[in-house]
Amino acid sequence: xxxxxxxxxxxxxxxxxxxxxxxxxxxxxxxxxxxxxxxxxxxxxxxxxxxxxxxxxxxxxxxxxxxxxxxxxxxxxxxxxxxxxxxxxxxxxxxxxxxxxxxxxxxxxxxxxxxxxxxxxxxxxxxxxxxxxxxxxxxxxxxxxxxxxxxxxxxxxxxxxxxxxxxxxxxxxxxxxxxxxxxxxxxxxxxxxxxxxxxxxxxxxxxxxxxxxxxxxxxxxxxxxxxxxxxxxxxxxxxxxxxxxxxxxxxxxxxxxxxxxxxxxxxxxxxxxxxxxxxxxxxxxxxxxxxxxxxxxxxxxxxxxxxxxxxxxxxxxxxxxx
Numbered sequence: 539x540x541x542x543x544x545x546x547x548x549x550x551x552x553x554x555x556x557x558x559x560x561x562x563x564x565x566x567x568x569x570x571x572x573x574x575x576x577x578x579x580x581x582x583x584x585x586x587x588x589x590x591x592x593x594x595x596x597x598x599x600x601x602x603x604x605x606x607x608x609x610x611x612x613x614x615x616x617x618x619x620x621x622x623x624x625x626x627x628x629x630x631x632x633x634x635x636x637x638x639x640x641x642x643x644x645x646x647x648x649x650x651x652x653x654x655x656x657x658x659x660x661x662x663x664x665x666x667x668x669x670x671x672x673x674x675x676x677x678x679x680x681x682x683x684x685x686x687x688x689x690x691x692x693x694x695x696x697x698x699x700x701x702x703x704x705x706x707x708x709x710x711x712x713x714x715x716x717x718x719x720x721x722x723x724x725x726x727x728x729x730x731x732x733x734x735x736x737x738x739x740x741x742x743x744x745x746x747x748x749x750x751x752x753x754x755x756x757x758x759x760x761x762x763x764x765x766x767x768x769x770x771x772x773x774x775x776x777x778x779x780x781x782x783x784x785x786x787x788x789x790x791x792x793x794x795x796x797x798x799x800x801x802x803x804x805x806x807x808x809x810x811x812x813x814x815x816x817x818x819x820x821x822x823x824x825x826x827x828x829x830x831x832x833x834x835x836x837x838x839x840x841x842x843x844x845x846x847x848x849x850x851x852x853x854x855x856x857x858x859x860x
Contacts, residue, residue: 541566542763568797604819605660605816610665617642618645640790642788645667652811704737710738726738733826734826748803762779821853
């Protein structure tokens, strides 16, 4: 078995039992609770390890900073609504997919990383969720999702208005989304001018950078474990996108978890948005873009690595001085 392989037992189709590899290989793989091993001791350990939020997030939770009272929006693939990680947290759900099925791998993953009970950065937050197809390479669906989210936002109490929209996709990049990518960019500008911050993957629009905490050294590494990437960039906030466990469900009856020894920027976006939600809880009077700037500024003081505790301290202090 080679590093970085995907050995998930999706839809319980795996027939062979895999020889459990050494930890230095196992920790780089993608596998789920259904993957069959000769010895599942280490795989189970990694799945639990990957559920923990790094960078002091869990310390903030212990202080009651969980995103309680905050509403956040997500635009992603179809979502199984009943996974125990986020059951009851979806305030509104609209499916813009004609043939996307009940759920995808992607939707439950990003939702759990943002608001999951045991995985999420902001487990106290509620979600307005727009399910959109990414496989059509057409950005008209997420553009429609924006309009729906903004209409829902009008109905929410002032204290619970959406300030952030989490988008783990690059709908504005023409090489990936050949239809209506320009329309997406125009709509993002319009939404942000209204005061709502869109946190996404499109080159030129994004401020979230990739990284991960090395399993052995516990040091932060810029980029992805399985491929080289540019190092830290001024103005970016690098967040963990690998060695994380995410929720898994392809229907509303079977719920599981997947360990991701390597992941894309998709897993980093909800970590950044979740941290912003924590800031919104403690500093509700601050605008979305004031919170975003504070996140960037405190990361800049930490080699461009996200620094949730310092971020919370900064926005909380400024809130008290108003």
